[in-house]
Amino acid sequence: MTEHSNSDSKLDAQLHKEKMQKQKEKVDANIAAANIERGIALLLTGNGKGKTSSAFGMVFRALGYQQKVGIVQFIKGAQESGEVNFIREHCPQVFIHQMGTGFTWNTQDKVADIKASEATWEIAQSLLQDDSYDLVILDELTYMLGYKYLDRDTVINSIKARPYEQSVVVTGRGGGRELREVMDTVSDVKNIKHAYKAGVKARKGVDC
Ligand code: ATP
Ligand code: MG
Numbered sequence: 001m002t003e004h005s006n007s008d009s010k011l012d013a014q015l016h017k018e019k020m021q022k023q024k025e026k027v028d029a030n031i032a033a034a035n036i037e038r039g040i041a042l043l044l045t046g047n048g049k050g051k052t053s054s055a056f057g058m059v060f061r062a063l064g065y066q067q068k069v070g071i072v073q074f075i076k077g078a079q080e081s082g083e084v085n086f087i088r089e090h091c092p093q094v095f096i097h098q099m100g101t102g103f104t105w106n107t108q109d110k111v112a113d114i115k116a117s118e119a120t121w122e123i124a125q126s127l128l129q130d131d132s133y134d135l136v137i138l139d140e141l142t143y144m145l146g147y148k149y150l151d152r153d154t155v156i157n158s159i160k161a162r163p164y165e166q167s168v169v170v171t172g173r174g175g176g177r178e179l180r181e182v183m184d185t186v187s188d189v190k191n192i193k194h195a196y197k198a199g200v201k202a203r204k205g206v207d208c
Contacts, residue, residue, distance in 0.1 A: 039134075039167040041159055041182065043175060045142065046189035049207075051171040054187075055137045056083040058169055063091065067134035070095040070127040074120055074140045074172075081208045095133075097123050117149040124158075131163035142172030145179065156182050 042058075044051040062069050071087070071094065087094050099120040121144070127136045144150040159168055159182055170183070180186050195203075202208050 039163070039165050040184045041162075042167065042169045042185045042187075043180060043183040044169065044171045044187050044189060045173060045175055045180075046187070046191070047173060048189035048191035049194055050189045052081075052139055053083070054189075055139060055169045055171050058135065058167075059083075059087070059094070059137060062135040062167075063094070068093070068132055069135045069137070070130075070133045071097070071137040071139065072120060072124040072127065072141075073098040074117060074138070074144050075099060079208060082205055095127070113147075114149045117144045121150050121155070128158045128162040128166070128168065131166065133163075133166055136162070136166060136168045138168065138170045140172045141170045142175035142179070145176060146174050152176065152178060155179070159183075 044054055059069050059071065073084075073096075075098065084096065084098070087096055097120065099116055124136070124138055124141070127133050141150075141155070145152050145155060156178055159170075162168060170179070196207075
């Protein structure tokens with residue numbers, strides 16, 4: 001190595017060190033500033049794939065700390081999913097409820113659909129009032145708001161009034177400005193592309 005390139009690499013190492021020191025100061029300051037300990041309300045929305053699977057990622061995180069988890073799915077419940085199969089088989093400590101039959105996206109019996117979503121909401125609400133739950137997942141709840149099957153203010157007030165230490169995850173496209181405002185963390189999963197559009201069938205372990 002020439003003398004010149006040797007001093008170049010020394011300078012480079014010094015600059016890198018200074019940059020990293022500054023970055024560390026910033027990171028440390030941000031960590032010190034975030035000192036509130038409480039449950040978090042999280043909304044996973046958007047048209048891209050990854051909302052429900054992310055929510056279940058958090059289920060497994062919480063279980064890793066022996067936390068109590070409750071899951072309510074506002075969907076038909078007819079389509080099988082690997083995450084629900086796994087929880088039913090291996091996680092008896094997890095409360096899980098699906099809206100079940102009586103609901104169709106192509107609404108044919110609106111009265112029955114509203115009844116089913118209200119009954120499911122009752123269960124969701126009981127979890128949001130129970131401080132023994134560390135994490136509550138309300139999967140596809142946004143559609144109940146979009147269809148106006150559930151009262152938006154009732155849902156928002158229950159999320160706001162939940163136990164201080166409880167975290168709640170809501171998934172689904174849309175949801176509206178009022179819901180976004182009440183949530184602490186909002187992620188909008190953007191659709192860049194999806195295999196389905198290229199004709200690839202929903203894949204077990206990936207899509208369901
Ligand atoms: P996942 O359950 O895989 O995390 P998601 O919750 O973000 O997906 P949903 O709208 O609930 O999305 O739809 C679930 C199913 O629809 C999955 O099989 C998923 O792969 C598929 N899907 C999600 N987004 C898209 C999309 N933009 N185009 C086509 N299919 C999609
Ligand atoms: Mg989903």
